[in-house]
Amino acid sequence: MSALPARTIGAMEVRAPHPPVPTAPAQGPAGPSVLDAIRQGHAHTAAVHESLRSEQAVIEAREFSLWYGKRRALYAISMIVARGKVTALIGPSGCGKSTLLRSINRLNDLVEGVRIEGSIVLHGVPVYAPGVDVIGLRKRTGMVFQKPNPFPMSIRENVIYALRINGERRRAVLDEACENSLRAVALWDEVKDRLRHSALGMSGGQQQRLCIARAIVAEPEVLLLDEPCSALDPVATLRIEELIRELSQRYTILIVTHNMQQAARVSDYTAFMYLGRLVEYGSTADVYQNPRLRETEQYVTGRFG
Amino acid sequence: MTTAVQSSPRTFGRGDAVLGLAARGSALCILGMLAALALVLLAAALPSIRTFGVGFLLSTDWRPNEIVGAGLDAAGNEVEVVSPPSFGGLAVIYGTVVSSALALVVAVPLSLGAALFLVRVAPRLRLAGVLSFLVEFLAAIPSIAFGIWGLFVLAPFLQHVVEPGLKSLLGDVPGLGWLFTGTLNIAGEVVTRPIPLTGRDMLCGGLILAIMVLPIITAVSRDVLRAVPRMQIEGTLALGATWWQSCAAMLRYGRAGLFGAIMLGLARAAGETMAVTMVIGNNNQIEPSPFAPAQTMSSLLANEFAEASDGLHRAALLEVALILLVMSLAINILARSLIVGGGPRAAAAH
Amino acid sequence: MPLVRKNPWKTLQSRVMFAACAACTVLIIGVLGLVTVYLFSIGFGATSWEFFAADPTGNALDPGGMRNAVVGTLILIGLASLIGIPLGLLAGVYLSEYGTERLLPGPVRFVTDVLAGVPSIVVGILGYELLVVPLGNYSGWAGAGALAFIMVPIVARTSEEMFRLVPDSYRQASAALGATRSQTILRVVAPAAAGTVVTGIMLAIARIAGETAPLLFTALGSRFLTTNPSEPFPSLTVQVYTYATGPYPAQRELAWAGILVLISIIFVVNVSIRLVTLRVRRSPA
Numbered sequence: 050m051s052a053l054p055a056r057t058i059g060a061m062e063v064r065a066p067h068p069p070v071p072t073a074p075a076q077g078p079a080g081p082s083v084l085d086a087i088r089q090g091h092a093h094t095a096a097v098h099e100s101l102r103s104e105q106a107v108i109e110a111r112e113f114s115l116w117y118g119k120r121r122a123l124y125a126i127s128m129i130v131a132r133g134k135v136t137a138l139i140g141p142s143g144c145g146k147s148t149l150l151r152s153i154n155r156l157n158d159l160v161e162g163v164r165i166e167g168s169i170v171l172h173g174v175p176v177y178a179p180g181v182d183v184i185g186l187r188k189r190t191g192m193v194f195q196k197p198n199p200f201p202m203s204i205r206e207n208v209i210y211a212l213r214i215n216g217e218r219r220r221a222v223l224d225e226a227c228e229n230s231l232r233a234v235a236l237w238d239e240v241k242d243r244l245r246h247s248a249l250g251m252s253g254g255q256q257q258r259l260c261i262a263r264a265i266v267a268e269p270e271v272l273l274l275d276e277p278c279s280a281l282d283p284v285a286t287l288r289i290e291e292l293i294r295e296l297s298q299r300y301t302i303l304i305v306t307h308n309m310q311q312a313a314r315v316s317d318y319t320a321f322m323y324l325g326r327l328v329e330y331g332s333t334a335d336v337y338q339n340p341r342l343r344e345t346e347q348y349v350t351g352r353f354g
Numbered sequence: 355m356t357t358a359v360q361s362s363p364r365t366f367g368r369g370d371a372v373l374g375l376a377a378r379g380s381a382l383c384i385l386g387m388l389a390a391l392a393l394v395l396l397a398a399a400l401p402s403i404r405t406f407g408v409g410f411l412l413s414t415d416w417r418p419n420e421i422v423g424a425g426l427d428a429a430g431n432e433v434e435v436v437s438p439p440s441f442g443g444l445a446v447i448y449g450t451v452v453s454s455a456l457a458l459v460v461a462v463p464l465s466l467g468a469a470l471f472l473v474r475v476a477p478r479l480r481l482a483g484v485l486s487f488l489v490e491f492l493a494a495i496p497s498i499a500f501g502i503w504g505l506f507v508l509a510p511f512l513q514h515v516v517e518p519g520l521k522s523l524l525g526d527v528p529g530l531g532w533l534f535t536g537t538l539n540i541a542g543e544v545v546t547r548p549i550p551l552t553g554r555d556m557l558c559g560g561l562i563l564a565i566m567v568l569p570i571i572t573a574v575s576r577d578v579l580r581a582v583p584r585m586q587i588e589g590t591l592a593l594g595a596t597w598w599q600s601c602a603a604m605l606r607y608g609r610a611g612l613f614g615a616i617m618l619g620l621a622r623a624a625g626e627t628m629a630v631t632m633v634i635g636n637n638n639q640i641e642p643s644p645f646a647p648a649q650t651m652s653s654l655l656a657n658e659f660a661e662a663s664d665g666l667h668r669a670a671l672l673e674v675a676l677i678l679l680v681m682s683l684a685i686n687i688l689a690r691s692l693i694v695g696g697g698p699r700a701a702a703a704h
Numbered sequence: 705m706p707l708v709r710k711n712p713w714k715t716l717q718s719r720v721m722f723a724a725c726a727a728c729t730v731l732i733i734g735v736l737g738l739v740t741v742y743l744f745s746i747g748f749g750a751t752s753w754e755f756f757a758a759d760p761t762g763n764a765l766d767p768g769g770m771r772n773a774v775v776g777t778l779i780l781i782g783l784a785s786l787i788g789i790p791l792g793l794l795a796g797v798y799l800s801e802y803g804t805e806r807l808l809p810g811p812v813r814f815v816t817d818v819l820a821g822v823p824s825i826v827v828g829i830l831g832y833e834l835l836v837v838p839l840g841n842y843s844g845w846a847g848a849g850a851l852a853f854i855m856v857p858i859v860a861r862t863s864e865e866m867f868r869l870v871p872d873s874y875r876q877a878s879a880a881l882g883a884t885r886s887q888t889i890l891r892v893v894a895p896a897a898a899g900t901v902v903t904g905i906m907l908a909i910a911r912i913a914g915e916t917a918p919l920l921f922t923a924l925g926s927r928f929l930t931t932n933p934s935e936p937f938p939s940l941t942v943q944v945y946t947y948a949t950g951p952y953p954a955q956r957e958l959a960w961a962g963i964l965v966l967i968s969i970i971f972v973v974n975v976s977i978r979l980v981t982l983r984v985r986r987s988p989a
Contacts, residue, residue, distance in 0.1 A: 191880075198873035200874055369886035370884045374802070384795050384857070385811065391819075474725075475722075475725070496941065496967075496970070498948075598717055
């Protein structure tokens with residue numbers, strides 16, 4: 050437990066990328082851990098639970114790898130995201146969970162020098178295929194970031210931004226969409242009298258709910274939440290979690306979280322990642338109570354990470 | 355096989371194409387501006403460059419009109435000799451260099467002292483905001499305003515108070531006579547005579563330039579010194595250094611950036627036109643005394659360009675402009691590389 | 705008991721240098737204050753309603769006012785802004801938002817800095833060669849062109865810096881919502897930076913308002929009130945220069961007044977910049 054995963058990433062890079070094949074068992078209750086093997090650069094086959102077989106995939110990653118310049122951030126990730134369910138990505142910082150999330154709507158394109166290998170398929174469309182309409186792709190996914198980032202505009206303009214850039218001008222349509230979105234995030238009653246006020250005057254929790262309202266106004270198919278509560282106080286966090294449960298009835302949700310309890314509370318499925326690899330993936334109940342790997346158990350019970 | 359991620363063309367709408375084109379076009383336009391500047395000046399200066407070559411930089415001759423005088427021909431007969439117009443830039447290059455140097459000699463110690471005060475003392479006195487605003491506002495005062503002040507206030511003050519005082523004080527000191535006598539070339543004969551003290555001379559030009567560069571050097575030095583890490587100061591104080599010793603450590607730490615600040619001041623002084631033109635006396639000759647009128651490259655341009663009808667005269671002026679451009683660009687580039695690229699960090703690495 | 709005993713000589717040296725630094729500050733503020741006080745006090749005495757209401761008479765003993773020059777300067781600023789501001793802003797957008805492109809941004813940034821250091825008299829000469837010679841006469845257009853040349857690098861660099869201050873999270877949020885790059889820039893980045901970009905523009909305007917050298921060989925100057933930029937065009941600075949270097953006391957008086965008006969404009973612009981920056985800094989970003 051002495052090795053701190055997040056801090057050792059830099060050191061890892063120095064080591065040979067292709068070390069000799071290990072003789073140690075990849076799994077099992079005793080012996081060198083899977084995490085040690087990953088730290089040394091060995092390949093790891095994710096322990097994916099049977100429960101996922103019955104699910105219909107909205108997103109599917111196939112052997113997906115990603116590099117920021119020379120630094121490799123993701124190692125051949127293969128996983129599906131189940132339709133209409135909440136899937137949580139957990140793992141220590143630097144494990145690539147946010148990178149994976151941003152790969153789905155190609156937000157990593159904004160970073161200079163990104164390369165990928167493998168594919169991600171959203172609703173049957175390979176998102177990295179040549180000629181893909183990235184703008185259209187992003188319109189089909191809504192995203193919420195770690196820190197609330199409302200634009201420096203009025204509350205109303207924030208919510209209907211996605212419609213405005215689609216060229217929607219009809220006032221009635223915009224008003225209705227604005228109200229529906231704000232109702233969906235339980236913000237309508239709080240702000241209906243000050244829709245024209247700046248969004249920057251709201252509290253942090255309200256701002257984050259506003260960002261969610263902004264993300265769902267154009268009816269995306271998938272919601273990507275990147276640690277949406279990490280900048281919020283416990284009360285605001287609780288409200289967002291309730292909101293996620295409600296939204297899960299209408300949207301497929303993929304949430305990255307640092308907080309194990311949060312993943313347990315809000316998600317149907319949980320994927321545990323480590324240093325750019327998918328380690329274990331299954332229903333949240335299984336991953337938390339009956340994990341295949343000892344390391345997963347240790348992580349979810351907070352004994353490392 | 356890995357794929358470099360690239361947004362496909364379809365991710366750009368028509369708006370993207372238009373804005374991208376406009377932004378890139380403007381960027382190219384900026385490159386074009388410099389190219390136009392260099393090419394136009396070069397082309398227009400070409401007749402002068404062809405005629406005088408390198409000699410232009412070494413000659414102090416500046417005669418826009420031909421001189422008709424008496425001379426002897428090969429047979430020893432007295433004839434009329436016509437010497438054609440002749441141009442050389444040395445006198446104005448000298449004027450620019452000396453007036454700028456004078457300005458720096460006066461301004462640099464004052465500016466550095468004030469910058470130290472602004473960084474180390476003023477914040478505690480809650481003066482930093484006010485003083486900084488003052489310095490910035492003064493940097494924005496147009497040069498014509500300094501020119502008027504110099505012409506009507508500083509020059510008369512020098513003429514009536516400072517220079518006569520200095521003359522009575524130093525005039526008889528052996529070895530300093532050159533300060534107050536100049537040479538005059540009258541029809542080929544060199545005459546020595548006392549310099550008439552007008553107050554509109556190299557000294558006045560240098561002083562007005564010093565006043566003008568004070569705000570710039572102070573403001574930039576203040577920023578450089580402010581960027582010195584606190585640890586550097588606290589470290590020296592913890593070792594028992596006095597206030598001044600820690601200041602000296604700050605100056606040492608930021609020396610590259612400070613040099614850059616001084617170079618920025620120099621660039622401004624060298625390119626300055628209006629104020630200098632109004633107070634420097636506009637005499638196209640090299641005189642060693644600071645009490646003699648002089649001419650800088652920019653003041654020569656301001657004075658003569660509009661009246662230069664003759665082709666070669668104009669070309670010679672453009673060659674002066676070209677030299678001025680190259681000189682101030684070189685100083686500017688040096689300054690910016692020291693402030694941005696080198697900065698305090700590079701100095702620390704030495 | 706300190707480990708290092710203080711050397712009395714060093715302590716004295718330190719006190720002297722402290723006093724010297726304080727004296728430097730006082731001296732600088734004093735000298736510059738002196739300049740300003742002179743400009744203001746003499747200028748006030750020379751300013752009258754006639755200054756703004758009358759045009760030059762041509763009579764050196766009773767020179768009239770400088771209405772034509774005030775109007776001329778305002779028109780020149782307007783024309784120069786028409787060219788200089790859009791060009792500078794777009795270049796700023798380029799440097800900030802397209803700054804990761806491979807080929808251009810480095811050289812463009814460098815050249816922008818270089819252009820900011822070109823002596824203004826040289827810009828005037830360029831204006832003469834490019835706009836006066838081909839058009840056949842001195843004109844307001846040429847003057848405005850020279851001033852725009854000076855404006856572009858200032859606006860470009862300040863607006864680049866202001867665009868960069870807009871948090872990246874806005875750009876990401878906008879992109880994640882499916883906005884194209886131009887939509888993000890025009891709808892999110894530009895409005896967010898607008899308050900501070902304005903200060904850069906005002907800075908550039910203050911700078912060109914006081915420029916004389918670029919106008920000497922381009923707009924030339926004129927005794928008459930005119931709104932036609934195809935003619936030689938009057939400006940406050942050139943008129944002040946002509947009057948100040950001329951032999952007539954009445955005209956010199958007017959020159960002082962002209963400088964006062966000019967500095968007042970620049971002072972107001974500077975104070976507004978200060979206020980805008982303070983307000984922007986206070987509002988939550």
